[in-house]
Amino acid sequence: MSATELLQTPLHALHLELGARMVPFAGYSMPVQYPAGLMAEHQHTRNAAGLFDVSHMGQLRLSGPEAAAAFESLMPVDVIGLAPGKQRYGLLLTDEGTIVDDLMFVNREDHLFVIVNGACKHGDLAHMQQRIGQRCTIEPQFDRGLLALQGPQAVTALQRLLPGVEKLVFMTGAAFEWQGRPLFVTRSGYTGEDGFELSLAAADTEAFARALLAQPEVQPIGLGARNSLRLEAGLCLYGNDIDTTTTPVEAGLNWAMQKVRRSGGARAGGFPGAARVLAQLDGATPPERVRVGLIAQERVPVREHTELQSEAGERLGEVTSGLLGPTINQPIAMGYLPPAFAAPGTRVNALVRGKAVPMVVAPMPFVPNRYYRG
Template identity: 75%
Template sequence: MPPLDAELLQTPLHALHLELGARMVPFAGYSMPVQYPMGVLQEHHHTRASAGLFDVSHMGQLRLIGEDAASAFETLMPVDVVDLPVGKQRYGLLLNESGGIIDDLMLVNRGEDIFVIVNGACKVGDIAHIQATIGALCKVEHLHDRGLLALQGPKAVEALQRLIPGVERLVFMTGAAFAWEGADLFITRSGYTGEDGFEISVPGKHAELLARALLAQPEVKPIGLGARNSLRLEAGLCLYGNDIDTTTTPVEAALTWAMQKVRRTGGARAGEFPGSDTVLAQLDGAQPLTRQRVGLVALERVPVRDHTELQNLQGDTIGEVTSGLLGPTADKPVALGYVTPVHAPVGTRVHAIVRGKVVPMEVVALPFVPNRYHRG
């Protein structure tokens, strides 16, 4: 009988995960570790206190190459790519013609190219979309032979600089090339946990060796998808497919901070992106919103999960939870969800309907746990 993951793809660290006793689950078409023997709760707390190593090699890595790569890529997003300085990283949103979010991504101007990281579940579609729309203006190269590791937590820098001196000079949302044991690395100081940390693009054939070297550092433990989810939710960060998708616009999703002023108001580069009519009309109030993403905290110790109905105090449906759990660091039930705009202000009380019972919740400012990015 074939193994359960026979048809799933494997990252370069698959054998190491099994060796470390990981519980593997299907995720984005890959066999991925959801937790290790330490357990999700302890993995979460360890990352907040020290340093956790995540395998995120299921993510898509691509290069956009050519003189027109930045200006071409900018036509797909409400994001300033053209003026992004060399070595700087930015969060981006691929939009469809309705202003819906095809995917969220990270991009870095590396001088010789634009380096892009997209979500694992979306990468095949993203690459096809980018190739079809701007492939005539720049070369779109899928780096399918590279792994991606995330080292996250307050002691990540201590552990990584022992192996790769110089990484400590990076600040949040910057990146640079490094070499280690004959491998070419590209490292950014960024992540998905709200903590200080790094993401390391490494040739697939060197990924396990680097992971073992990092795990040999006293601060570092392996961390699975379970803790990755609880960490990102406490940081107030969206999960594609849950909190944002092709039906949500950046304005509805409270991601207007990701749209730089040069793309929003005045000038030749404003509004030149898919769905701009809808997005800009929502932004200036010409098209009123019907829903907004908010942070929610339950006022009773009852976890409120994804797809839970939200009601106003009169019992009318006003929205839905899109991500929710008992936050290990926040030590209370936290959630992201969409509500009607009148219920979006901080301090508004709403009701979640959990197994037929009312759980009172309050709209709060994000993040649920303060971010600790290293900004220099």
């Protein structure tokens, strides 16, 4: 796709003004880094507060008396029982029990507010309309702005503009106003740090972003550091670590499936691919591969699609995400291995340009999460 065909977020002119290096991502022209560089941006987010433009992601509104029950029929997740103001992670599944997309949703009392991945948003919308469009109203809000403010000082900076936002805890949301303009804020993010995501009208996005960047704690952060931060936090990237070849159990996302939707639960099953997913959860038919964390024992970055082998040279699986972790200062990766090789401490080799690089299976996250739970 040429630069002229790429879509632009409401912050495009601001990114250029700030000296960002722009790249194509999910059909948009997006900042991969600013002049400070990826390493400095990563460390600034870990130590202070980083502002990310995530307006390429898809925002949707599901409304009507059946909205929660309808949405729950698409996922192995408790939607009906989610209290007002609470947020939850969800997984849209195929009829084979594999992952169409991962998403976040909030119960806003009169509707469900849903955020899906940018590269998947049009497909997700079609998927929802086809399957539950008769049961609830599904409104895409793909023209809205979405900002993420992440890091230990995010709350200090944000509460100057939005007093009261400090009362939110991890995975909750509320409506706010700034200079008479409405915003919806959740205390969540994709870095493993405390932080917030803010949905607002496209026309208000640049002014609010500038107000945040005027705070001494805040610096602009690009997609490069967003990727290194989420990998250190052990978080999946759709299209790399999870996709329509992966089930939630293979991906280690059992925690995202509440008891009420599992075997024996009050509303067990009833979602696409339930037979396969529940059989994997129960251990009746265990998965043949599982997602693991890996730390390289040599200072060699191990990238996605790198083959993983046993020490005897047998092919076991492959890396799905990998880079030099700036905080941990070691090459880290995620990948899929047979369960027999998935225990922490297990040694495998990654085949990098024909050379075997020793790796050790490690628990995730690689860097402890610092979500604010109150």
